[in-house]
Amino acid sequence: QKLLRKGNADPNTWDADGRTPLHDLCDFQCCGPPAPRSLELAAELVLAHGDPRCHDRSGVEARHLLRRIDSRSAKHARQLRALLDACALAEEVDSEALYSSLEVLGEPTRSRLSRILGLNGLRPLGEAELAWRNPPPD
Numbered sequence: 679q680k681l682l683r684k685g686n687a688d689p690n691t692w693d694a695d696g697r698t699p700l701h702d703l704c705d706f707q708c709c710g711p712p713a714p715r716s717l718e719l720a721a722e723l724v725l726a727h728g729d730p731r732c733h734d735r736s737g738v739e740a741r742h743l744l745r746r747i748d749s750r751s752a753k754h755a756r757q758l759r760a761l762l763d764a765c766a767l768a769e770e771v772d773s774e775a776l777y778s779s780l781e782v783l784g785e786p787t788r789s790r791l792s793r794i795l796g797l798n799g800l801r802p803l804g805e806a807e808l809a810w811r812n813p814p815p816d
Contacts, residue, residue: 680789687726689710689724689726689727689728689729690727690728690729690732692734692753695735695736696733696734696735696736698728698729698734698740699719699723699728699777700720700723700728700729700730700732700740700741701732701734701738701740701743701761702743703716703719703720703723703740703741703758704741704743704758704762705743705777706726706753706762707744707754707758708743708744708746708755708787709746710726715760715778716754717754717757717782717783718760718783718787720758720762721761721783721787721791722787724761724762724765724791724794725787725791728744730763730765730766731766737806739766741759741762741766741768744759744762749777752778755774755784756772757775757779758779759772759775760772760773760774760775760776760779761779761791762780762781763776764776764795765791765794765795769792776808780787
């Protein structure tokens with residue numbers, strides 16, 4: 679995470695099979711034990727310009743790996759899938775799971791992602807902006 683934040687690591691680096699870190703994260707989340715930190719890692723990868731639409735050599739996107747969800751990690755996988763779908767500008771996004779995932783992430787990650795996704799209602803408002811948007815009655 680530190681390398682991603684400093685910009686010293688490329689989140690779209692491919693391995694020998696053409697898989698990115700997002701592919702590995704989704705594969706582990708889908709088939710492994712429940713991993714609550716997967717949302718944090720996915721958010722860090724996306725904020726470091728990781729592409730959720732990046733295909734591996736067989737043409738599979740990372741977010742499509744989450745279709746075969748193990749029941750043990752269904753909740754976390756739904757949240758991760760919704761987050762990656764929104765970041766990939768998919769036509770259909772599970773909004774309940776997306777907002778749940780953003781709630782789990784907390785600040786400041788939630789605000790940074792909400793700006794990227796155009797979910798301005800999720801960012802905190804300062805006192806001046808709040809007063810400007812909601813003027814007192816005359």
